[in-house]
Amino acid sequence: MSIQNLNTFDPFADAIKSSEDDVQDGLVHVRIQQRNGRKTLTTIQGLSSEYDLKKIVRACKKEFACNGTVVEHPEYGEVLQLQGDQRENICQWLTKSGLVKPEQLKVHGF
C-alpha cells in the first residue's frame, strides 16, 4: 500500500495540459468584405499568436488556390487575409486541422 501523502501532487497539472493539448481561447472571427466588382476578401481575426500564421497562410493558399497574406494590426494582432469568399473553406480547414474548435468560430457577413 502506498502512502498517499508522499505522492507529489502538481496542482497545475491540468492547467498545463489544457493549454497544451488544445487550441486556443477566444473567438476566431471570420469576416468577408466586398471589393470592387464581384471580388471579395476574407479576413480571419483572433487566431492565437502561438500559431505560426505564416505557415497557416501558406497552407491555406495552397489548399484553396487563392492568394493570402498576414497583416499586423496594432489592436487585433496578426490577421489572415485571403482573396475571395473563403469563409466555408477556412472554417472547415481550421476545424479539420484541429487549430480551432467549431464553437469558437464566428462567421460574420451575409
Added chain:
Amino acid sequence: MDDDMIFDPSLKKKKKKKTGFDMEAAMAGELSETTSADVPAETGDVDVPEDDSLDLDNFGKKKKKKKKTFFNLDELDNALPEAKDEKLPAEEPEHQDEELIDDLDLDIDYTRTKKKKKKRNLDEIVGEEDVKAGEDPEREEDQNGEWHGSDRDYTYDELLERVFDIMREKNPSMVSGKKQKFIMRPPQVVRIGTKKTSFANFTEICKTLHRQPKHLLDFLLAELGTSGSVDGNSQLIIKGRFQQKQIENVLRRYIKEYVTCHTCRSPDTILQKDTRLFFLQCETCGSRCSVASIKSGFQAVTGKRAAIRAKTA
C-alpha cells in the same frame, strides 16, 4: 415557457416550409441548430426521475411515448416485408433480392428520418390529446368518480390526459392553438446604381423589432463590413452590392442575438444600455442578460491605398 418546449418541434416543422421571412423562422432556424444537438442527449436519458416541475416531467413522458410508437412502427415495418418474403420466394427468387434491397432502403430511411418521425409523433400526440379532451370531458368526470373509492393506480394515458388538462387550464393561450406568431415584413432591398444598395423599409423593420435604428444600423454595417447611412426617405443606403437574401440572413442573426430572449425566445424584449453594456430584458419571463457589443473588428484596406495615403498625409 412549457408550451414553448412542447410545441416547438411541431412549429418548427411547419415554419420551415415557409419562404416568407418571419421572426419565427429566424428563431426556428437557430433552434434547429441548438436542438439538433440537444435532442439525442435527451433521448439518451429518457428516464427522467420523479420531478416536481410539471414541465420537465411531462417532457420525459412525451419522449417515452414517442419512443414506443416509433419502435412499434419499426417493428411492424420490419415484420411486414418478412411476411411478404415468406410467400414469395418459391415463385420469384430474383424479386426477393430486390425486396431485400427495398427492405434495407427502408431501414436506412428510418434511421435517417428518425428525428422527423419523432417530431411528427409528438405533434400527433398533442393533436390527439386535444381531440380527446374536446370530445368527452363527461366521461372523464365519470371515471374520476369511479376512481374515488378504489385504490387502483392511474394508467399512463390517464395521467397524461390529466397533465394536459392542467396545462390547458393554466395557459388558455395553448388551447387556442399555437402561440401568436411574430411575422415580419421582408426587407426590401434594391440596388442603386452599381455600387450601392438601398434597404427601403429599414425604419419600418426597426419599429417592428422595437429597436433603435442606430443599433440595427451599427450591427448591419459591422456585419457587412461596409459603410452606409440613413437618407432623407428613411431608407438605408449601404455601400456594396447586397441581395435581399443576404440582408435577411444578417437580420436573422440580429434578431437571434438582440431581439429574442435568450432564455424563453420571446420577442417581447427591451434592450437597455447599462454601464457601457447592452442588456436584454425580457418582458415575458423577466430574465435579463447581457448581449455582445457590436464590434466591426478588423477591416482590411479595400479602397485605393494612394487615396488613403493622400488623406492622412
